[in-house]
Amino acid sequence: AVQSLGTLVLGTTADVTIQGSFAAGTDIFYGQGSVGIVKDTGTLVIQADMHTVGSGSKPSSVKAPLIGMKTRVFDKKAGNCAAGFGMSWQNYASIWGQCTPEAAITTNSFGQAIFALSPGDYLVIGMYGNIYSGVSVGVVDAGSIVDKYLQIIQTAAGQILPAKYQKFTGSELLVIEPEYVEWDGTQELYPFIFQSLGDWAVTTAVTPPEGFVADQPSISVNVYTTLKAVQFTVTDVGSKWVPTKVKHKIKHNGKTTYFYSKVGLKLSARLQKKLGLGEFGEKE
Numbered sequence: 198a199v200q201s202l203g204t205l206v207l208g209t210t211a212d213v214t215i216q217g218s219f220a221a222g223t224d225i226f227y228g229q230g231s232v233g234i235v236k237d238t239g240t241l242v243i244q245a246d247m248h249t250v251g252s253g254s255k256p257s258s259v260k261a262p263l264i265g266m267k268t269r270v271f272d273k274k275a276g277n278c279a280a281g282f283g284m285s286w287q288n289y290a291s292i293w294g295q296c297t298p299e300a301a302i303t304t305n306s307f308g309q310a311i312f313a314l315s316p317g318d319y320l321v322i323g324m325y326g327n328i329y330s331g332v333s334v335g336v337v338d339a340g341s342i343v344d345k346y347l348q349i350i351q352t353a354a355g356q357i358l359p360a361k362y363q364k365f366t367g368s369e370l371l372v373i374e375p376e377y378v379e380w381d382g383t384q385e386l387y388p389f390i391f392q393s394l395g396d397w398a399v400t401t402a403v404t405p406p407e408g409f410v411a412d413q414p415s416i417s418v419n420v421y422t423t424l425k426a427v428q429f430t431v432t433d434v435g436s437k438w439v440p441t442k443v444k445h446k447i448k449h450n451g452k453t454t455y456f457y458s459k460v461g462l463k464l465s466a467r468l469q470k471k472l473g474l475g476e477f478g479e480k481e
Contacts, residue, residue, distance in 0.1 A: 230305065239337035241312040243268055245304045245323055245330075245347040248360070248373065250388045250426050252353040254416055258390050258426035262308025263349060268323045269298035270312055270334070279320055286359065286376045286461065287477055289322050289329035323347040330359035330376070348373050352386045353428075360390075363456060365447060368395030370420065372445055377461035380433070380468055387411075387429040387441065387460060393420040398448040403429050403460075408436030438462060438478030 216227040245263035250256050271279040271292060278296035282288040299319065302310040319334040330347045337343050348360035359376040373390040389401050402415035409431050416427040431441065440459040447454045462478050469476060
């Protein structure tokens with residue numbers, strides 16, 4: 198599609214159109230997009246998705262592209278503004294509001310933002326309402342294509358959570374989990390989503406901090422080229438307000454892998470006042 202435009206000038210933007218038909222049936226596909234004409238750059242492709250999770254321990258999970266999501270790319274190099282704050286979710290709002298991005302794009306109708314970047318080490322942050330979801334891009338080299346995801350979860354209770362993910366290969370499995378859960382009462386939902394190509398088996402266990410109780414110790418699910426979710430209900434019974442530990446036992450092609458992580462917490466203004474704690478609870 199780009200080549201069909203003829204000779205293009207470096208530093209300009211070209212609008213390209215692609216269309217075609219499927220081998221079977223009469224359906225056609227059609228799309229438009231803008232392409233920046235640059236050189237000595239790498240390409241960063243961001244896919245932004247919303248996961249809407251139902252109720253129960255093995256809830257339904259529906260994925261849809263996040264259209265019109267503002268995304269910004271920040272240089273992680275030591276001495277830069279973003280590096281001064283630190284690359285943690287607690288700092289994403291400050292980085293967004295106080296640091297100058299290298300580039301900024303709004304996601305298209307596919308939920309994608311495509312950046313042409315000079316070689317470097319980057320962080321990308323997306324803003325959905327007042328929620329900030331980020332991912333460390335790592336190094337982008339000239340001529341390379343780097344694919345990353347921005348994830349948002351909506352729980353059955355209506356809470357909107359930024360999410361993080363871990364990719365496993367051999368085919369492929371994405372383990373998607375909340376970056377944090379915001380507490381405003383005595384009980385909250387902790388959803389985990391699995392997106393696979395191929396056949397995977399996952400057992401997820403949570404270990405809440407002292408004074409919290411999960412409704413069950415672990416939940417197992419088989420994921421075969423689809424989306425599956427598990428969900429824990431965690432109750433506060435007199436608490437230590439620190440992150441929840443998570444353990445995933447993952448089986449694929451006769452191999453077992455263990456993945457350990459933590460789900461952070463954030464306190465509502467009401468709970469901060471009631472407990473006499475800061476926004477992110479207690480230090481571990």
